[in-house]
Amino acid sequence: MGNRSFFLVSFTSFLAGVVFTRQSRPSLSSFGAESWLPSLVSQAVIRSLGPLITGLICAGKLGSNIGAELASMKVTEQIDAMEVSGTRPFSFLVVSRVVATTLMMPILVVFADMIALLGSYLTVHSINNTGFKLYFNDVSANITYLDIFSSIIKATFFGFAVGLISCYVGYNSENGTIGVGKAANMAVVVSMSSIFIIDLLSLQFINLFR
Amino acid sequence: MTNETSNNEKGNEKVDVADTEVVARVENLKKSFGDLQVLKGISLNLHKGENLVILGRSGSGKSVLIKCMVGLMTPDEGEIGVLGYNVRSLSSEELNEMRQQVGFSFQSSALYDSMTVQENLEFPLKRNLKLFDKKKLRELVKTALQDVGLEETSKRKPAELSGGMKKRIGIARTLILKPKIMLYDEPTAGLDPITSTEINELILNVRQKYNTSSIIITHDISCAQQTADRVIALVDGQSKIEATFDELKNTKDPDLAPFFKY
Numbered sequence: 001m002g003n004r005s006f007f008l009v010s011f012t013s014f015l016a017g018v019v020f021t022r023q024s025r026p027s028l029s030s031f032g033a034e035s036w037l038p039s040l041v042s043q044a045v046i047r048s049l050g051p052l053i054t055g056l057i058c059a060g061k062l063g064s065n066i067g068a069e070l071a072s073m074k075v076t077e078q079i080d081a082m083e084v085s086g087t088r089p090f091s092f093l094v095v096s097r098v099v100a101t102t103l104m105m106p107i108l109v110v111f112a113d114m115i116a117l118l119g120s121y122l123t124v125h126s127i128n129n130t131g132f133k134l135y136f137n138d139v140s141a142n143i144t145y146l147d148i149f150s151s152i153i154k155a156t157f158f159g160f161a162v163g164l165i166s167c168y169v170g171y172n173s174e175n176g177t178i179g180v181g182k183a184a185n186m187a188v189v190v191s192m193s194s195i196f197i198i199d200l201l202s203l204q205f206i207n208l209f210r
Numbered sequence: 211m212t213n214e215t216s217n218n219e220k221g222n223e224k225v226d227v228a229d230t231e232v233v234a235r236v237e238n239l240k241k242s243f244g245d246l247q248v249l250k251g252i253s254l255n256l257h258k259g260e261n262l263v264i265l266g267r268s269g270s271g272k273s274v275l276i277k278c279m280v281g282l283m284t285p286d287e288g289e290i291g292v293l294g295y296n297v298r299s300l301s302s303e304e305l306n307e308m309r310q311q312v313g314f315s316f317q318s319s320a321l322y323d324s325m326t327v328q329e330n331l332e333f334p335l336k337r338n339l340k341l342f343d344k345k346k347l348r349e350l351v352k353t354a355l356q357d358v359g360l361e362e363t364s365k366r367k368p369a370e371l372s373g374g375m376k377k378r379i380g381i382a383r384t385l386i387l388k389p390k391i392m393l394y395d396e397p398t399a400g401l402d403p404i405t406s407t408e409i410n411e412l413i414l415n416v417r418q419k420y421n422t423s424s425i426i427i428t429h430d431i432s433c434a435q436q437t438a439d440r441v442i443a444l445v446d447g448q449s450k451i452e453a454t455f456d457e458l459k460n461t462k463d464p465d466l467a468p469f470f471k472y
Contacts, residue, residue: 073323081320081380084280085387086310087337 005108009057013112016053017119020044025127038138041120046147050113052199055158058105059191063166066097067187070170071180079171094171098163105159106152113151150206154198161194230257233391233423234279239288241274248274249285250447256391256423261413263426263434263455265469266444272427273317275444276393279425280312281305293390310338313384313422317396319376321368321383328364331355331383338387354382357419358412374405381412385420392416392424398433410436431469435459 021041028034070093073079082089121135166187173183234256241249248271256262266272277283279290281297290297295308322330331351335341355361358378368376377397384392397413398406410433416422426437434441434455441458443451445465451458459470
């Protein structure tokens with residue numbers, strides 16, 4: 001699951017890093033605070049942008065994939081076939097997928113953060129020839145362990161929510177092929193909404209430790 | 211016309227069910243979906259070694275009946291006994307134990323799309339019997355595929371198979387657990403007459419080789435004629451006539467006589 005999403009997550013994260021840097025730079029320049037750019041970008045990326053982008057991409061890609069796959073298995077009686085053969089389809093189909101999304105999301109977020117920061121660095125470097133070491137010294141100076149830890153925990157919850165919601169709607173879909181489309185749609189919409197809710201709740205929780 | 215003695219001959223085989231043990235029993239089964247009552251109190255006995263055909267039009271409740279028998283659907287009323295298990299009062303573990311002894315061939319074949327034929331057949335062995343020895347798995351799959359005449363398909367995906375091949379592989383997947391009872395849901399639906407005949411012959415071969423008792427759900431008269439020891443005609447969720455095929459084909463019943471006109 002993770003390796004198939006890696007390219008898409010990398011591509012969007014890189015662009016997010018580039019765009020965020022280009023949009024923030026003029027504002028900071030007007031206050032004479034251009035040197036704060038690495039700090040701003042790193043905090044934005046690690047605390048929020050990285051997990052959020054990865055979560056939304058995975059909600060779209062994995063959510064629709066899992067929702068549609070399980071729903072079509074239901075429609076074509078494949079899940080019934082597993083049940084009547086005496087196997088437990090829930091553990092085979094649902095547990096494995098939820099565990100996979102829960103474990104892969106934090107790994108993808110770490111990659112997404114690194115690639116977004118790389119995009120940001122290349123943008124800054126192309127404008128004022130800032131060195132790699134200088135840029136990443138500024139990045140690391142303003143990032144705490146709490147930022148990294150909270151980002152990974154948040155991503156874990158994102159992955160769990162995407163897996164669980166997508167499996168639930170797919171596994172319980174009805175009404176034939178129309179149900180497959182509905183399940184895919186529902187998996188994406190509810191997963192994305194849940195990501196924003198988890199993001200907000202985790203922000204409230206993490207602020208207790210800041 | 212009701213009887214418990216069938217003497218439908220198939221080759222040298224003659225099945226007389228009168229004195230054989232009852233392996234599955236359904237009593238006064240009722241099932242509704244909302245306001246629509248699909249099963250209105252059907253009762254039947256399946257005897258050891260027997261091929262019992264449930265004949266009826268689409269929507270008469272045939273598939274619902276066998277889905278209730280394996281616990282895929284919960285009936286509203288009635289009793290179901292399969293191989294000594296009271297299906298309605300089984301725990302999840304007991305239900306799985308019972309299901310491993312009952313093969314279910316789906317109308318749609320229900321092969322797992324993402325797996326090859328080999329993996330489809332290995333799946334119940336790995337998940338149920340915890341059998342992971344590759345050599346043993348290959349042997350068992352090969353035997354099951356040989357029994358349905360498709361040993362060359364093991365590396366193919368279901369999408370690469372014809373309708374008749376899918377039916378055969380579906381049957382092979384159930385046979386791999388050596389079931390005592392086989393439930394066939396419309397085994398010849400959507401197949402050409404030649405392939406249908408092959409499937410009917412396969413059903414007879416399965417009984418002979420695996421000593422199975424079978425319930426065959428169909429609206430296909432030629433399937434009933436070739437495979438049935440006894441036929442129960444289902445009309446509007448009720449058992450209307452129980453007879454041998456030869457007795458049934460002379461029926462004057464207005465609900466059943468049209469079956470034999472086409």
